[in-house]
Amino acid sequence: MQKPILEEVEKKFKDQVEFKIIDVDQNRDLAKKYAIQxxxxxxxxxxxxxxxxxxxxxxxxxxxxxxxxxx
Structure with missing residues (x-):
């Protein structure tokens, strides 16, 4: 559900903001760094x-x- 919303917002800010989508199962260190619960x-x-x-x-x-x- 969130992905289409992110895609919409990314179009608005494409030249100003860098968007990253992280798979927390594949990137446990980042999940821990950002305390993703x-x-x-x-x-x-x-x-x-x-x-x-x-x-x-x-x-x-x-x-x-x-x-x-x-x-």
């Missing part, structure tokens, strides 16, 4: 610092708003 979890990071995180499906409007704040 549930899927989906979205993390907004800037300059190595976590600015915002969402657990569960996040709407395009909410995600877009938070990304805009982070820019």
């Amino acid at each position: 549930a899927v989906p979890t979205l993390v907004i990071e800037k300059d190595g610092q976590v600015l915002k995180r969402f657990t569960g499906v996040t709407s395009a409007d909410v995600l877009s708003s938070e990304l805009q704040k982070a820019l």
Whole structure:
């Protein structure tokens, strides 16, 4: 459910934001680093610092708003 939302938001921010999708089963170190307890979890990071995180499906409007704040 989250993937189509991410694709929509990625189109809006394609030249401003780098999107990464991580398979936590294949990348356990990253899952541990970001303390991922549930899927989906979205993390907004800037300059190595976590600015915002969402657990569960996040709407395009909410995600877009938070990304805009982070820019």
